Amino acid sequence: MLDMLKVETKKELILDLEKRVNDKILERTNYELLKKLIEKADTLDEAINIKILGTHYKKTGFHFDPRLEKLSDTIKYFSKNNKLSFITDLNKLHHKLIIGDNYPALLNLLVEYKGAIDIIYIDPPYGKDNMGEFADTNYENAITRDNLLSMLKYRLILAKQLLSEEGIIFCSIDDRNQAYVKCLFDDIFEEKNFIASVPRKTGAGNAAARNDAKLRKPFDYLLIYKKSNTVLKKKIVGRKEYKYEDSLGRYDLAQFQATGSDSTRSDRPNLYYPVYLSSDGKLYTEPQPDTIKTILPKKVHGEDGRWMWKKEKFNQDANLYIEYNDGFLYRKIYYDENEDQNVYQVEEAWLADGKYRNSEGTTQLTEIMNSEKVLFNNPKPVDLMKWCINLHPNKNAVVLDFFAGSGSTGQSVLELNREDNGKRQFILCTSDEVTDTTPNGIPYDVTVKRLKRIMTGKCYDNTSNFEWLKKNEPYGDNLDVLEIKDVANFEVTPGKTPFDVIDETLYGVDKFKTIQEKINWVCNNFEKNQKEVEA
Known part of the structure; x- marks a missing residue:
């Protein structure tokens, strides 16, 4: 494009x-x-x-047959749906909902947002067996693993270009496809930029009624990758305390015996040795005439552990920096004014709380839409999206979800902004998929209506009798609803040429003063980009 x-x-x-x-x-x-x-x-x-053609994973043996993209003679572009777009306050944030195939949507976003997206979350269709009619119709009626990987590969290449250098991307995926999709992410974002694969408890799980040997699988996974320079947000929970003081200054104590991995005698034999405490309180690695206690590094279950220092360093520094107390040895950690003195909460790569489960997402959507019918299968809970977004330190982040579905990501951005006075903006892309319960398409019957209700407190028909509003205040802000349209690149009919129908203001550009400026801009930014999946 x-x-x-x-x-x-x-x-x-x-x-x-x-x-x-x-x-x-x-x-x-x-x-x-x-x-x-x-x-x-x-x-x-x-x-x-x-x-x-040069990315078939020959090193790892992972291979899939890509469905190559085809071109046509049309240009895809954004067209604003003024009927569905709304403004609550011109001085507040503007968010975007893009309706249509997310591949041309991503290409169009590159015009304005190349290297400018801070957070991307995606929840791609996993496959027919897992997603029913939703997945069956979402990608050319053929969600095989090859199709899933091909579809993702093209889109992830574009997503990487959209991410800022400090950007981070999240992908929800089931256990059947997690290994394959992780290989794909390793290829595109590089394995060195992998942060975590976080299990999420989705519900109670199901076992085959006639096969008790089958394991329940109540989990899916959240893959997390950075672009390159991402620093995850750290929550401050206190300040370091220095309770003790000696001639060298204030200090705190930390265990001298190693903990965690590689902390046994067999791991590091040279770091296992006896320490002898003399009657004057000094420490040695050789027995003394006045030795009163021998101290060995022992694990909880009696296994031999190890110390943090080699014997040579211990002999040199122990009586300055090691302290014996109630049967244990401790290192002195002295205050350093040049060090960060904050204590941070460490996030666990494990999402088992009930607020992250699929049932919570369904309840949230039901309260907003006031519908007894299942309008969208397995909507992601808002708290899951908030957990993801909160890992990024920028409270003014631009957040993109190009498999937006019911719009949970948009709601999570609005909630977080209210909680911490942030100014995050969301961009949602969702396909115009029709189901039995959404005859006008999911974006028109679910996504945009959800956003309208939680942002303005009213439906498009001005009614406000939905359950969510009884417990919540509308979030405000403004929404631009954009649809993917196409125009032939050879169209010359006055008023219908690419220079007439493409609106530069939808791409962060001020209205051009002359037609020549508009022509130059269109020619420099757009080329034919229609694609379809090979049969």
Whole structure:
């Protein structure tokens, strides 16, 4: 799509291939051929398709057959739905809901948001067996694993370009596909940028009624990756305390015996030795005439442990920095004015609390929509999205969800802003999928109505008799609803050309003063980008 970004993007694709050569995944001769093809590619889509050929995971043995993208002669662009968009206060934040295929949506977002998205959350369709009709119709009626990985690969390549250098991306995935999708993320975001795979308890779990040997699987997983320079948010829960003081200054005590992994004698034999306490309170590694106690590093169950220091360092520094107290040895940790004196809460990579379960997401959506019908299967709970977003330190973050579904991510952004006075903005992308309970499509029957109700306190028909409003105040803010439209790149009918129908103000650009400026901008930013999945 983006002529303006094409040269830069080609360089990024070639750099990714070069890394594969260095990692001995791609042969140098194949790299040179692919590099030439990418440089000669007419469009960004063609360049991405060529790069895909060099990413088949030969190093790990992981392989899938990609469904290559095809091009047509139309340009995809944003068109504002003024009937569904709303303003509560021009001085408040503007959020976006994009309706249509998320692939052209991501391409269009690159015009304004390349390198500017701080947080991405996605919950892609897992497969027919797991998601029923939703997954069956969501991706060309063919959610095989190859289709899932192909669909994600193209979109993750674009998502990486949208992420800021401090950005972070989350992906919910089930246990059947977690291993495959993690390999895909390792390929695109690099394994060194992997942060965690967090289990989430989704519910009670199901076992086959006729097969007691089957294990219940009440979990899915949350993959977390950073772009490059991400620093996770740290919650301050107190200040370091220095309870003791000697001639060297104030200090606190920490165990001298090692804990955690690699903390046994067998792990580090040279760090296991007896310590002898003399009658004058001094410590030695050799017996003394006035030894009154021998101290050995022992684990809770009697296994031999180990100390933190080698014997040589102990002999040199022990009587300055090691203290004996009630049968144990402690290191003195002295106050340093140049060190961060805050105590931080460490987040656990484990989401078992009931507020993170799918049932909570269903309850939240039901209270907002006032519907007895199941309008959307397995909506993610707002608290799960808040947990993700809260890991990023920027309270003014731009948050993108390009499998937005029922809109839980949008609500989580609004709630967090209210809780901590943040100014986060959300961008939601959701496909125009029709189901039995959403005849107008999920975005029109669920997503936009949910956002309208929680942001303004009213439905589009001005009614306000829904359960959520009895316990909550509307969040305010403004919403731009954008739809994906297309125009032939050869269209010349006055008023219908690409220069007429594409609105630059929807891309963060002021209205152009001359038609020539508009023509130049369109030509520099748009090219044909229609794609379809190969049968």
